Amino acid sequence: MNCDEINIWLDTLLEEINEIKVTRKSERRVRVDVDASSLPALLELLKGKASYVHLSAISCVDWPDDEEFELVYHCWSYEAKSLLSAHTRIPRNTCEEFAHYVSIYDIYKPAGFFERDIYEMYGIYFESSPFMEKFILTEWNGPPPMRKDFDAEAYVNETFNWAEYNPDWLQEITEEGGGIEIRPEDVRL
Amino acid sequence: MRPENYQAVSLPSSNEYEIFIGPNHPGIEGNYAFKLRLDGDVVISGKADAGYLHRGFEKLMEGRLWIQNLAIVPRICVPDPVPMEVVYSLSVEAISDMEVPERGQWIRVMQLELSRVAAHLFTFGGHAATTGMYTPMFWGVADRDLALDLFEELTGGRVYHIYNIPGGVRRDIPAGFLDRLENYLDYLESRQNDYDNLLFTNQIFVKRARGIGVINKEQALEWGVTGPNLRACGLAFDVRRDDPYLIYDKLDFDIPIIDEGDALARILVRRDELFQSVRILRQIIKHLPSVKGPVRSPIPNPLAWNVPAGESYSRVESSKGELAYYTVSDGGPKPYRVHVRGPSSMHAVQVLENLAVGARIEDVAQIMFSLDACPPEVDR
DSSP states (O other): OOHHHHHHHHHHHHHHSSSEEEEEEETTEEEEEEOTTTHHHHHHHHHHHSOOOEEEEEEEEEEGGGTEEEEEEEEEETTTTEEEEEEEEEEOOOTTSOEEEEOOTTTOTTHHHHHHHHHHHHOEEEETOTTOSOSSOTTOOSSOTTSTTOOHHHHHHHHSOOOOOOOHHHHHHHHTTOSOOOOGGGOOO | OOGGGOOOOOOOSSSEEEEEEOSSOTTSSSSOEEEEEEETTEEEEEEEEOOTTOOOHHHHHHTSOTTGGGGTGGGGOSSSOHHHHHHHHHHHHHHTTOOOOHHHHHHHHHHHHHHHHHHHHHHHHHHHHHTTOOHHHHHHHHHHHHHHHHHHHHHSOSSOOOOEETTEESSOOOTTHHHHHHHHHHHHHHHHHHHIIIIITOHHHHHHHTTSSOOOHHHHHHHTOOHHHHHTTTOOOOHHHHSOOTTGGGSOOOOOOOSSOSHHHHHHHHHHHHHHHHHHHHHHHHHGGGOOSOSBOOOSOGGGOOOOSEEEEEEEEOSSSEEEEEEEEOSSSSOSEEEEEOTHHHIIIIIHHHHHTTOBHHHHHHHHHHTTOOTHHHHO
């Protein structure tokens, strides 16, 4: 199968799935917006029938105003030389309980890493993934830190005490007109 | 895991035992731990343990201006920082529909290839050191230092250059820089024989590295292996050729592949790639003087720059593999989301865990270094 045939095949395939919107952004970038219920089926077809064998990444974007998480699956086809980004949205829950979605580890093995990352950073539980455990933030008990409603500066102010740091050598430099002057209005994280 | 939180577990008596490799050890370029379960000296299972380098880059970047983030991105991979700057700049340019002047593109490719040379020299040294050969390590680091001297002249920084900005590069090359670059390339080629004798055809090393950590083609595709590790399995995929960016489609270079897929194949692919980079750099030295014009296109006031709303998935080929940034802008002065997809997030975790099973304990460090993983790309 050559590149053109794959692309024609892909177009007919995409027409068959419900609630799907395809945008060709450039020669090698395709954006697909798909309903959350159809996404695993789409990926299964993409990998099995349309040569998209490489899962490049899964990205998560938090949209608190819409009460939604956006999940983006970037798949690359070595034969068609095109990168397909499948966007889907799932409902967002509060920090205390997890949002849920289904794992695609059985379709793409690299998904295990990215799903675990999203689980830690955004608190989305991927059902049927074997990796739903702490990996990077093993000793973190706070809310998922990459969510937009997690305020890192407020967390630091609550958790740690700010220490005065004004040693003698710095005072001497400051008196001579050098050093770093931090004005109160500049103090930020 | 912090040591004070580690609790020893007593298991029923058996031949099996657990051992920690890392977080500080020469098998990997940074702080990263690998927990092994062994029976005698054969590994039963391995478990990667990341988090020692987690500085929350992605969260930090959401709180900084678009231009300020340039100081953060090169820190995500220390041995090979230039691709990080370039891919971030590429993604900002893609969102804001900005063109890079041709001269700027040529200078960017020059840095990318010089950085690849430096990173591969570092890897040779490190890989050899895991087998107990320390001379290649000193040679590799010393020759890499000469590349860092060139970077210092070009950008002012040895490791973190912060030289690329959205729209191009900060300033033009200094007078006489291309001559000094050419001298360096001549020197590298004169060293080729020494390196081959010392390392790549040295039977002490070859016998030690052959057949270690074999990945076959099916496994490579299944586990998401990219870059030199994929090409060492006999699959010719290179982002520079198959998804070209900047001016790579105007350059003439080969993609070295080797079929074996073991640690030896991986280091030999990197050796060949280093000399392909030298070939690319020679073409740049020849063409760059004839490419006239500015090195960057004007950008708005960087402190009040609202990048238009949009998203982009930009990829480059770093010395480790496929490096990609997924960047989202909501039209504000700061990025809404930046997701870093480093090649090591595959190599250092799932691939390593799979390859370690059945290996001997003395080969684990070699397997780790032959994958050339960069732990900050996992932690971010």
